[in-house]
Amino acid sequence: MPKTIIDANRSILSLDLGELLKYKDLFYTLSYRDFKVKYAQTFLGFAWAFIQPFMTLVVFALVFSRGLQINTGGIPYTLFASCGLASWTYFSSVMGQAGASIIGAQGMVQKIYFPRLVIPLSKAVVGLIDFGIALLVIVILMLFYQFPPSANLVFLPFFIIMAMIASLGVGIWLSALTIRYRDFQHVIPFLLRFGMFFTPVAYPANLLIKRMPDWAAIIYYLNPVAGIIDGFRWSILGSEPPGMLAYISFGVIILLFTTSLFYFKKVERIIADIV
Template identity: 60%
Template sequence: MQKLIIDASKKSISINTKELFTYKDLFVILAYRDLRVRYAQTFLGLLWAVIQPLFTLLIFVLVFGKAIKIDTGGVPYPIFALSGLSAWTYFAFVMNQAGNSIVGAQNMIQKIYFPRLIIPLSKAVVGLVDFIVTLLFMAGLMLWYQFAPSHNLFFLPLFILLTIIAALGIGIWLSALTIRYRDFQHIVPFMVQIGLYATPIAYPASIVPSEYQLLYHINPMAGVVEGFRWSITGGSSLEAVAYVSFGVAIVLFISSLFYFRKVERVMADIV
């Protein structure tokens, strides 16, 4: 019996993947539409992708870099903070946009059939544009400080992938939960605000007391941000507890697909 359940689950996932590929054109259209609307009739255009993290970075520099004087292990503080902030900004964007995506597309969902998972997935593509712009800004900052990237840069694509997985894992969960419980529309901004300071962006995770390290790394972005920063600025190897965050991110992503698949059957009726 257990084998039959596992086989059925695998079959369900494979069919869903094939269906997503069939609707790839719709996926591209939705992503392009969101990207065009995001910057339509704006004077600064893509510069908005830099302005928000830039002002957050300035606050971090003044508070944590100048006032508290966080030890960054020889890395210029603006580079230290921005290396974590760039990953977090992408994560927060996808979590927020994907979390509200199904409710925002309820008219389309009620009229035509298509794999609903396309909607939150398309938000990850839109966020990548801002993410790339932020990384280019960080590259310019490193040139300004004449700070050479670490030889660990080879691992950066892996941590970008983990950032996408973590963002989509929570985003897909929220998109499915928000259909039944609209309270999550109000919870998401709160999660973003708290998560900004509960993640090692403005400070290294090493300052967290050892007895709280495991609890701290249940936050999937804690280890991901550490790895993201390590791949750019170098330093000592990642602590073993960081892998807890990686595992949480992967579990969230896989479980979100199963739950979304379950809710998708009645989505048009309750949205």
């Protein structure tokens, strides 16, 4: 019979990520449960995954394309915005759900032992479903506008992985912080509501960067999603390639993800006591 030893004195420098593999069945179960619950008891059900991004694209097209007449370099605006929206929607979805995941599962956390990291990680899988639908919408728009994919498409998996790491990094940090400071339950919706307008979702990043001093441009690209969106558009649509500033975003992503794992491990030993 397998034996599980829980050592409260284990160093936080020991992540022991291999332990997650022993609980892969729980990981799959939580992911499947979250997917079923997301659209349960709704009249339109799974159709909401298409309706929400479609309505956002309509608003963007009316405000930014018709109203502000933003130059997208010959790319149809709806197609241009859909690439940014796909990246942001995945990031915001995983960040929001992972951030509140431990509090939402406090009943299970207090009763049984399992790696608590399984809970926020499962949110990334559910987010991939909506992300896949967003990519399907992009394909449909490309067929509608007869816009061929870029030769840079081979780099798309890299930016998808970076989007997953970025959303998990922020989500794991927030899930750990929310345990101690419940104020973050109110901070997360605030960040998501205003964060989209400080991210190049509906407009090209160079529209702002060329009007900013160097220090402001660096601060702008501290946003981890900024570089990801530049990469998405470049790999799918062949727009301007990510500049040197995008590497700031990628560096922030790695830093957030790495530090989030260590901080979560530090808090994990007392989660059941304070949740």
